[in-house]
Amino acid sequence: MLKNYFKTAFRNLLRSKGISIINLSGLTLGIACSLVLFLMVAYMSSYDIFQSKRDRIYRVVNKSVGNNGTEYQAGVPTVLPEAFRTDFPEAEEVVFISEGSSSLVTIPQKNGELKKFQEENKIAFTEPGYFKIFDRAILSGDAIKGIDEPNEAIISTQLAKKYFGKEDAIGEVLKFNDQEYRVTAMMENAPPNTDFPFNLFLSYSTIKKEREEAGWKSIWSGEQCYILLKEREQIAKIEQRLPAFSKKYLGADDPDKTEFMVQPLTEMHFDERFDTYSYSTVSRTSLTAFSIIGLILILTACINFVNLSTAEAIKRSKEVGVRKSLGSTRMQLVGQFLGETTLVTTLAMLLSLGLTQLALAFINPFMEMELALNFTSDTSLWLFIICVTVIVSLMSGLYPAFVVSGFKPAQALKNLISNKNSSGYMLRRGLVVMQFFISQLLIIGTIVIVSQMNYYQDKDLGFAKDGILIVPIPEQEQPAGIEEGGSKMRTLRDEMENIPGVEMASLANDPPSSGHVSGTNFKLQGSDESHGTQVKQIDGNYLKLFELELLTGQNVQDLDTATGFIVNEKLAHIAGFDNAADIVGKVIRVWSKEYPVVGVVKDFHTVSLHSPIEATVLFNRIRGYEHLALKVNVKQAQGVISQLKTKWEAAYPEHLFEYEFLDENIRNFYEGEQRMSILLSIFTSMAIFIGCLGLFGLATFMANQKTKEIGVRKVLGASVESIVMMFSKEYAKLILLGFMLAAPAGWFLMGKFLDEFAYKIEVGPQVFVLTFGITLLIAILTVGYKSLRAATVNPVNSLRSE
Template sequence: MTSVLSAEGQKKSLTYIGFIEKWAFGTKSTFFSGLSLASSLEIESSQPMFRNHLVTALRTLLRERANSLTNIAGLTLGITGSLLLFLIVRQGLQFDQHHSQKDRIYRVVSGENGPNGQTFVQAVPAVLAAELRAEIPEIQEAVATVYKRNSLLGVVRPDGTVDRFKEKNGVVFTENSFFRIFDRKILAGDAAKVLIEPQKALISVRWAEKYFGTREVIGREILYNNESYQIEGVLEDFPTTTDLPFDLMLSFESIREQKESVGWGGLSDEDNCYFLLNQNSGIGSVEAGLEALVQKNYGKGKENTNGNHFIIQPLAELHSDMRVGNYNSKMPAAAKIAFTGIGLFLLLTCCINFINLTTASAVKRTKEIGIRKVLGSTRAQLITQILSESLLATFAACLLSLLAAQLLIPIFNGYLELSLSLSLTTDWGIWVYFLVIWLGVTLLSGLYPAWVISGMRQGHVIHGNTSTKGSGYTIRRTLIVSQFFISQFFIISTLVIYAQFRYMQKKDMGFVQDAIVNIPIPASAAQSDAPQDKSKKRTLKSELMRIPGVESASLSSTPPAANSVLSTSISLSGSDEPIATQIKEADGDYIALFGLEILAGTGLADLDTLNSIVVNESLAKSAGFQDYSDFVGQEIDLWGNLLHVNGVVKDFNSTSPGDNPAPLLLMNNLDGYKTISLKLTGGQVEQQLSQIEDIWEGAYPEHLFEYSFARDDVNNLFRGERKTTSVLAFFAGIAIFIGCLGSFGLATFMANNRQKEVGVRKVLGASASSIVWLFSKEFIRLILIAFALSMSIAWFTMDKVLQEFAYRIALGPSLFLAALALSILIVLLSVSYRSVQAALANPVDTLHAE
């Protein structure tokens, strides 16, 4: 009977309710948490239908507590993971979108043609902004920015004392035109006159309160590298979604002469140039103007031997274009796609889990559904009722995911250096997201179980016929295979990324890292032309060498592996063919201290000025020499100087461990030494560092002492890979755990559906282990099917990912077999409780109804 009974028919049916309820549920009815069917019908007749559905759904969820908690837990995990990924992707898409003229703002970056194709850097000549304003009429405004990291700041107190602080970032030299291009409000001060005169500064509200304890700081003095700047304005704090993270802005006029004296010959990543295009102009006109500037300043044709050129980059691409850097961390477009895909996978797998658990528990509700149908409930009413349960479960999961996300966001922000936030009062996007998730997950996860359960025939279910063989059983298996597919893809991806990370960590980088401490020399002293500052470096080295346990010391621009590198081009004497190379400035002890292997010739002379050079294998090969000894004694042209090649050293990684060693030369240049490295012995590190600090502070009393160990510096180069691995492992763990819940759901369904079969098998002598195997082999078969599907896709995807690394692991069968074994182990552990429970059940209890 599928039609609705009349009111009179319902009243007549009530005379049989006591008997039916006792037969179906026993004396202590579990239907509606102990309420009689008569009282439930009274509720239906006296309350609005929708309210009744919700009340009944709530009672059902409370009655089936274990199943409800498992369902909600799976949904909560999936929604929490997808919410975090949504916040990460959304923040990546919002960078610098707050500028009102964003569609007309561009950055100019540099390109160069080398033996390995085009190379790109964010640096441009410091004179470019002035040239753009003067030479290209289509450009409305242009601005130069010089960003300084690891800056020493000093705050002058009223009594004349100076408090010094080290800031990782936040200091930029720029021009007044910055505020005619970008939206950054000046809260105090004259916007038309700031940053025009030298030694002037603007400070953000955040830093004003941090360093001065007040926003009233106009006229106060702040020191940058011990040079005084007068504050003439207060800036609003920059938003978290910007690649222009400036807390202290200093007038470019203060360093203009120093920067522009280099002309077009020097590039530094700290030097950037932005411009604002006229409203009615096309970008093609600017490209033509830039080409004219290239020809004017670099030459054309064969004269421009390095193939120098400029590239125009829209502001919207700053945060995702991985060819060049910026003043902030980046999120490549591929990462946004990957995070979106992972978020959708998590939602899908938690929906699959909900479907499996709900349909698995449906066996327990067959008599309830049958009686409802006998009493006149239509299929539409049953679907609505079951969807109401899904609606409540998803709503509870959404609330719990909000709480979980609030707890996890600070951890994500600290570890990934993000600035995620979750505000329900101001962020309407979160409400839209949750509304879509709530309704979408409810329909996706609840519609199929509602259709299956409501479709049970009342005659069959009342008589205990709960067989689900057929399409429904096949669909459940298909869903489980899909869930295993997602879980195994995550497992394989995590194992591959982790193996690649470990491989890079263990790879020989070509130099010694142990027991070496690197100490930066203050920037003002390192770049000073004063004779006393130059001699101070040598004196410092000599005094540090007197400390017991300091085995050796070396002055250099940077250690062997560093985030920053100086690039240029050289040519063999008598040849016009350019050879792109990196440069490290170092003294004569550098090669021995870092254990660089000399393959031909000798090392560097310990001189203060440029005299001769040592090259690596890659540079020798780029110059056309396979026998390195033939390269020794050759002359090269560097910046107009003819220099002899003293020797050739074995290649070592000078930047990221994932990159191939680039052509590189070592040369003397006392002016460029910014680091002193010490090799320590004796095991008294703390005592030695204390002595080192005393001597260093005697040489540079107005600066802060800092140090780092070479191995830690190298490990920091793996920071991006380490974070990627951790994030992937975190979300893989969520997917795997949800998959375990789904496996438990299928095991529960199998146990409920086959309990009489198990009872018969035990009566006929089957052992408990054979019953456990009866359940386990079904899951192993499904895992193997999912593995066969996921292996090829994971192989293809991970092979593409590994192509980004110069040194990479081989995708051998061991990784995939390990993933398969791990999948089987995890799933068998998750279903073992239910299968053992079924195997140990008393057959008398399962067969007494027969």
């Protein structure tokens, strides 16, 4: 019996090749896209899930009140861990992690030379307690004793092979920030799905004294504290006493009103308020959205299947009549048609696995992930394959099977069952409306997200960013040393200005907008009120090179130390001056330095457009210069870079030369959103394409059903245009109904999405007009092709049709 079912199913699929190909293509694309999204969601949800103590691990974070409301920070003062150990005995372990601010590692060679390696996000200073909290296998050596003394290091096999050409490097020496460290232990490589991607740990005791000099008032996001809660202790005990802890060490009159909090490790990767060491967070809302899109794509493919199967069922009415007359039960017929559906679904699943494997070769480098189809170890993948195959088979086949098996033998044998009087007619209309609702909702989302990304790219940031080259300055200089031997960085700057193609050069801690922000508080002389401000340490060329608009006053002089401050409009307004020019001449206090304000610049964006403009103060300070900026002629950029490299390496021979263009760096602020917009555009296109396959199939079926009607109409004088319109108006109504449902839903959802941005576009009527126009055009092209072919057939041939 089962063999007969599959043989019959295979023959029926071959008999209706067109419908079978459309069904198979739609299901394959739908399942492949949903499988990619499943792998992405599973990967992003797996961060640090392998930590055996993850339910007891917490990170100490803080929130404060800034000029633009509540601000969140993952970093803590360097002196907090010791105080936490004393005040909270509920913590079994407390460990401090300080990310390596410089990423240059050098390996001394026997001939006296240095091998240089530039690393990213792989180096950290920490304490032995790290290995008591986090799971990281030690391959040789002792983790606890490995970094309990100054100048010790634990290294992964990956870096050991890279630095020393062997996997066991115990006893070898490396240099970091001009300090030598001896390798005392070997550990496994950091997995890709972790927020602790370090492959080199250095003993924190080496720099502890220097770091703790900053006290409680200095916080940097790269310096974080983690605790392991004792078993059977409640985190609520710690949370209740944290406000008192904050006041005890920061003071009740703390101007920032900083409060320390604890954040569970299980929530760390999904809380976008705080940074992580992987520089990668994703909200649970985004994961839910990806999951819903995956379900939508499968649902769209299933809708196609149901539509085409119920429509195609009319062709098989005689077959049903014959089978019933010969004694087939309804359940036998249901089994037959469900078998055909299962066969198509299984084939689609196999094809989708191959398609997914091909797609991952492009998706992994694009998304910077390591997605894979691990059939041997990934049980969730097998669960997905089995569940999707069963559910899609049932969703796609159960209703058509019951519709077909329910035909009455007498009507079926007399060919009295038509498209419109079959029980699936209204369902097909409803499913088409749902398809258009889904497609139009995705189109609205894609248009809004792409428009927001374009808005980011085109928005005036308040400074020039094109054609500006940024080069790191790896060594600090003191004003006293300049008088003795001159300044290497100033000499380099001046030499670069003489190179053809370089219009101007400037030294500063950072360009106007960057991922690195230096902040402090300022006070107006005569006032006890303190306000937050960002700090830019600049030279005399900075304003002109970046084209910052000086509204009033004068520029700072090209000196090594400050004699006056330049502020932006936001700072002036926060200080209480409605007219920003009135702050010129007033003395403000920044970093224990009191100088008059000599100028006011127009507001400019110092961070990404996710955040509002902040108060900013600019002044001379050569100790803080970390970058050289060059305004270059883009056509001569390669020649400039070549000469810059030669001069830079002569000045800093122990370091590696690097550079980047400012506009590219700023684009990286929105790299995550840009990827998501491209990904959403692809999946939206897939949903539309799957919908078009269904429309094409239904239009084909309608043309076949109306063959005689078209012939009669043409004989009676109907034009080709009127016949095409007859086909198209039915779908135009369904598109309009789907749009009426999608427009308010899209407006609501996209409004919620845009609320996450400080600067955003408005969702105007043009978005919805464009969405409706795109959908209508696609549908007309899809249906119109088949309609036009049906309308141009010779009526003689149409009237002969049975």
